[in-house]
Amino acid sequence: MTRRAVTKLTFYGGVAEIGGNKILLEDRDARIFLDMGAPFDLGEDYFVEFLGPRDRFGLRDYFALDLMPRIPGLYSAEALLPTDMAYEPPAFSGIFITHVHYDHTQHLRYVDPTIPVHLGEGARTILESLDTTARTPMMRLGSHAYATFRSGQSTTLDGVEIEPVHVDHSAPAAYGYLVHTSAGTVAYTGDLRHHGPMKRLTEDFIEAARAAKPIALITEGTRVAPDDPRGSLAEADVKENAIRLLGSAKDKLALVTFPGRDVDRIRTFFETAQAVGRKFVANAKTAHLLMTLKKDTHIQVPDIAKESDFFLYDRQMRKVDPWERELQDKLGDRVVTAEEMAKRPSEFLVQLDFWHLPELVDLRPPAGSPFIHSKSEPFEEDDVNDAVLQHWLDRFHLRRHQLHASGHLSEREVGEMIRAIDPKIVLPVHTEHPERFTQIARHVVQPDRTRPTELP
């Protein structure tokens, strides 16, 4: 590899969009990727519902439609074989993942499996569970040369030290990074919040970044927006409100939907169920995630093998995957069907995801039963899925309650963080409103998707 005189950043994703972060940092011999996510709206001009790219042809459709960047030395031979781009041996020192969310990990799927992927130990465990329980091959990341760390354990690759510092986010084992380059330190927030149960972690990151006197701060800005539909509840408020709400719905069936990778939220609703004397009924993916995380002693999760209030939803599938069968065997008489819940609705708090809405036919919830929507509110008024959800709720006379704590700093908190860290320049990513950063920070440099940003 040739020696580079300048340190530079190339933003292949996350520019003026929420998610899809894919940031290349080059410093002398080191070529390091920060995250490898897919944008949530990737290809939405061409694909909808069951019309998707042809996965059997790897990256062919993505390249033909200019949906993915052609980066030599990044992709696997398998992903490139059906395309017009020739395979080249790996040309990167490593990839550092901040956390397990789709918009930071999903394009690992196409990455050469010999490129080292560095991530927190807990994050590795979660990805393992997600790969096992994925119902479609498109959702699997495949095998990679994973290398795990715990907070503060630095790695040096091709002369550059990368220091992970834990942050609080709506997925456990989330990190920001301090990359100590020849030009100075580049700090990267990943996604973070300051109102979760572990807000201390985010404070640790801000303090470590401040102390490193960074030349650049790459920061998320999900909630940096003219109006903030994500609200300002804290995780503890979600639980408190849910307990109050279920306390006044005694004869009803209680239903809830939440983001699948949010372990704090799973715990919140498990504890809510316990507080109001109901059994918590989780779907198989949630149960598998908790069982797998039990191996990682640093992440607090209910022990589903022992908790007598934890039940597994049996959707009576014609074919049960081996991992699900194993769960059913493990939980024994704590496996419950819709029919059984319909007989005693007041005893359960049931996780019911969008894709499982037809279960309502058999759950037969009493009219007026609460349905807690514990996710972001839909951002667009013509959200098709949300309209469909509402039709189901109307049909079964369910009461919809919005209870969600965001995984992200508010605009004010982003401004406070930037002032505390006091970097030489600020590069906004993971935001739909990068232009607003000039109102909350000085020395804002807008990342450009087409050309690298050279660091002074």
Ligand SMILES: [Zn+2]
């Ligand atoms: Zn994200």
